[in-house]
Amino acid sequence: MTCTTRTGQWIRTAAGVVIVAVLLFPFYWMINASLQPSGSLLKPEPDWLPVDGTLAGYEKALSTQGGPLLDSLIVAGGTVAVSLLIAMPASYALAQLRFRGAQTIIFVLLIVQMIPGIVMANSLYAVFSSLALIDDYVGLILADSTATIPFAILVVRAFMLSIPRELSEAARVDGASYWRTFISIIVPVSRNAMVTAGLFSFLFAWADFLFAVTLTTGRSIEPITVGIYRFIGNQSADWNAVLATAVLASVPAAILLVIAQRYVVAGVTGGAIKE
Amino acid sequence: MTVLAQQRTEPAAPTPHRRRRRGGYRLAALAFLLPALAYVVLFFGYPLVNNLSMSLRDYSVRSFYTGEAPFIGWDNYAAVLRHPLFGEAVFNTAVFTVGSIAFQFGIGLALALFFSKRFPAGGLLRSLLLLPWLLPLVVSGAVWRWMMDQDHGVINAALRALGLADGPTPWLTSPGWALPAVLIVNIWIGIPFNLVILHGGLRAVPESLYEAAALDGASAWQRFRHVTWPLLRPVTAVVLMLGLVYTIKVFDVIMVVTGGGPANATQTLTTWSYQLSFDGDFAFGQGAAVGNLLVLVATVFGLLYLRSARSSLAEGGS
Numbered sequence: 001m002t003c004t005t006r007t008g009q010w011i012r013t014a015a016g017v018v019i020v021a022v023l024l025f026p027f028y029w030m031i032n033a034s035l036q037p038s039g040s041l042l043k044p045e046p047d048w049l050p051v052d053g054t055l056a057g058y059e060k061a062l063s064t065q066g067g068p069l070l071d072s073l074i075v076a077g078g079t080v081a082v083s084l085l086i087a088m089p090a091s092y093a094l095a096q097l098r099f100r101g102a103q104t105i106i107f108v109l110l111i112v113q114m115i116p117g118i119v120m121a122n123s124l125y126a127v128f129s130s131l132a133l134i135d136d137y138v139g140l141i142l143a144d145s146t147a148t149i150p151f152a153i154l155v156v157r158a159f160m161l162s163i164p165r166e167l168s169e170a171a172r173v174d175g176a177s178y179w180r181t182f183i184s185i186i187v188p189v190s191r192n193a194m195v196t197a198g199l200f201s202f203l204f205a206w207a208d209f210l211f212a213v214t215l216t217t218g219r220s221i222e223p224i225t226v227g228i229y230r231f232i233g234n235q236s237a238d239w240n241a242v243l244a245t246a247v248l249a250s251v252p253a254a255i256l257l258v259i260a261q262r263y264v265v266a267g268v269t270g271g272a273i274k275e
Numbered sequence: 276m277t278v279l280a281q282q283r284t285e286p287a288a289p290t291p292h293r294r295r296r297r298g299g300y301r302l303a304a305l306a307f308l309l310p311a312l313a314y315v316v317l318f319f320g321y322p323l324v325n326n327l328s329m330s331l332r333d334y335s336v337r338s339f340y341t342g343e344a345p346f347i348g349w350d351n352y353a354a355v356l357r358h359p360l361f362g363e364a365v366f367n368t369a370v371f372t373v374g375s376i377a378f379q380f381g382i383g384l385a386l387a388l389f390f391s392k393r394f395p396a397g398g399l400l401r402s403l404l405l406l407p408w409l410l411p412l413v414v415s416g417a418v419w420r421w422m423m424d425q426d427h428g429v430i431n432a433a434l435r436a437l438g439l440a441d442g443p444t445p446w447l448t449s450p451g452w453a454l455p456a457v458l459i460v461n462i463w464i465g466i467p468f469n470l471v472i473l474h475g476g477l478r479a480v481p482e483s484l485y486e487a488a489a490l491d492g493a494s495a496w497q498r499f500r501h502v503t504w505p506l507l508r509p510v511t512a513v514v515l516m517l518g519l520v521y522t523i524k525v526f527d528v529i530m531v532v533t534g535g536g537p538a539n540a541t542q543t544l545t546t547w548s549y550q551l552s553f554d555g556d557f558a559f560g561q562g563a564a565v566g567n568l569l570v571l572v573a574t575v576f577g578l579l580y581l582r583s584a585r586s587s588l589a590e591g592g593s
Contacts, residue, residue, distance in 0.1 A: 127321065228417055232420065
C-alpha cells in the first residue's frame with residue numbers, strides 16, 4: 001500500500017517536472033539563443049544547445065543597453081522609496097488609528113487600481129509636459145508610484161490590522177507620540193509586509209513599459225523595457241543581443257524569486273484577495 | 276474582504292477615556308494619511324478629470340505649446356465610435372479577453388488540482404511556475420516573438436519536426452494568425468496567477484469533506500463536481516473578475532509581440548488608445564475618449580469584483 005502510493009507520488013513528481021519544463025521552455029530558449037552567435041540563430045534548423053557558445057550577445061547588450069539598465073535601476077529604486085514613504089504612514093493610520101472615512105479611502109484605493117494604465121499615461125503625459133517632467137527620473141518614479149502606492153497601502157495595512165492595538169496603546173500610555181509609536185514599534189513589527197510591498201514596487205517599476213514608453217522620448221533617459229522594445233523594432237535586430245538584454249532584464253526578478261520566495265507568494269495573494 | 280468585515284466589528288461605543296482623546300486621534304490619523312491623500316488627489320484625481328476634459332476638446336500636439344484646445348463637446352466620442360477601427364478593436368478586445376481568461380483559468384485550475392496533492396518537490400516546482408508572472412512582460416514578449424518567428428522560430432521548427440505542419444506558420448505576419456498568437460502568449464503569462472490563487476482556494480477546502488465523499492463511494496470526478504467546485508466558487512469569482520480587469524488593459528504583450536498589427540489584426544482598445552494619442556496620430560482628445568470608454572468597462576467589472584469578493588468573504592465567515 002505505502003509502496004504504491006510512494007510510487008504514485010514519484011510519478012506525480014515526474015509529471016510535475018515535465019509540466020515545469022514545458023511551461024518554462026521559453027526561458028531556456030531565451031538563454032540558449034542569447035549564448036549563440038547571431039549567425040547560427042539564422043540557420044534553418046535551430047541548435048537546441050548553445051554548442052558554439054559565445055558571450056558576444058552579452059557584450060553587445062551591455063555596451064548598448066548598459067545605460068537603460070542603470071536608468072531602470074534608478075527608477076525602480078526611487079519608486080520603492082516613494083511608495084514606502086507614502087504607504088507606511090497611511091497604512092498605520094488606516095489599520096491602527098481607526099476613524100470614520102477609512103472605509104471610503106480603502107474603497108477608493110481598490111478602485112483606482114483598476115484604472116487602465118493607458119488612461120493614466122494619457123492623462124499624466126498632458127500634466128507632465130506642462131511641468132517639464134517628460135524624460136525625467138522624477139516623472140517616471142511618480143508615474144510608476146500610481147500603480148505601486150495603492151497596492152503597497154493595501155498589503156501593509158492588511159498586515160498591520162493583525163498587530164494588537166494594545167501594543168501601540170501601551171506605548172501611547174508610556175508617553176510616546178504617535179510618530180514615535182509609528183517609528184519604533186509599528187515599522188519594525190511590520191518589516192515583513194514592508195519587504196513584500198517594496199519587492200513588488202521594485203518589480204513593477206523595473207518591468208514597467210507603458211509609462212516608460214509614453215513619458216520618455218528616448219532623448220535622455222530610456223528604461224530597459226523601452227530599450228528592448230526599440231532594439232526589436234530595429235529591422236536589423238541582432239536576436240542574440242536582444243535576448244541577452246532580455247536575460248539581463250530578468251535577473252532582478254529571478255534573484256528575488258530565489259531569495260524572497262515567501263514574500264513573493266504573500267504579494268501575489270495579497271494583491272488579489274487582501275487577507 | 277476581511278478588511279470590510281473587520282471594521283464593522285469595531286466596538287461601537289468608545290470608552291469615555293477614548294472619547295476624550297478622539298480629537299487628537301483624528302488629527303494624528305489625518306497627518307499620517309496626508310501624503311497618501313495628496314498623492315491620490317494629485318496623481319489620480321487631477322489627471323482623470325483632466326483626461327475627461329481632454330476627451331471633450333480638440334487636443335493636439337500644438338495644444339501642449341499654445342495651451343489652446345477648443346471645446347468640441349462629444350465630437351471625439353462620435354469620431355471614435357464612427358472610426359472604422361472601432362468595431363475591430365472592440366471585437367479583438369473581446370476575443371482577447373474572453374479567450375485569455377477561459378484558457379488561463381482552465382489550465383490554472385488543472386495545475387492547481389495537480390499541485391494540491393502532496394508529492395516530493397511539489398512546492399518547489401509550483402513556485403518555479405511563478406517565474407513567467409514575475410519577469411517583465413517585455414522580456415516574455417520578446418522571447419515569444421523570437422520563438423514565433425516564421426523562418427527561424429523554434430515553434431515552426433518543432434511543428435515541422437513533429438510533422439504537424441506542411442509549411443511554416445506565419446504567426447506574426449498574417450492577420451489571421453496574429454490574434455491567436457498574442458492570445459497564446461497572454462494565456463501563458465496568466466497561468467501562474469490563476470494557479471496561485473486557485474491553489475490557495477483549494478487548500479482551504481477541508482480534507483475531511485473529501486474523506487467523507489470517498490467513504491460514500493464518490494468517484495474522483497464526483498468529488499470535484501460536488502465538493503471542490505461549489506466550495507471554490509467564491510475564489511473562482513474573484514479570479515475571473517480580476518482576470519477581466521487585468522486582461523482588458525493588457526498593453527506590453529501586444530505592443531512587443533505584434534505592435535497591434537499586422538493590418539490592425541491585434542489592435543485592442545488599449546493599444547488603439549495608445550496609437551491615437553502617442554503613435555503618429557497625436558489625437559490626444561480621441562485617445563482620451565477611448566481611454567474613458569475603457570475606464571467605464573473596467574470600473575463596471577471592478578465593482579462586480581468588489582461585490583463578489585465581499586460576498587465570498589461573508590460566506591466564508593459564516
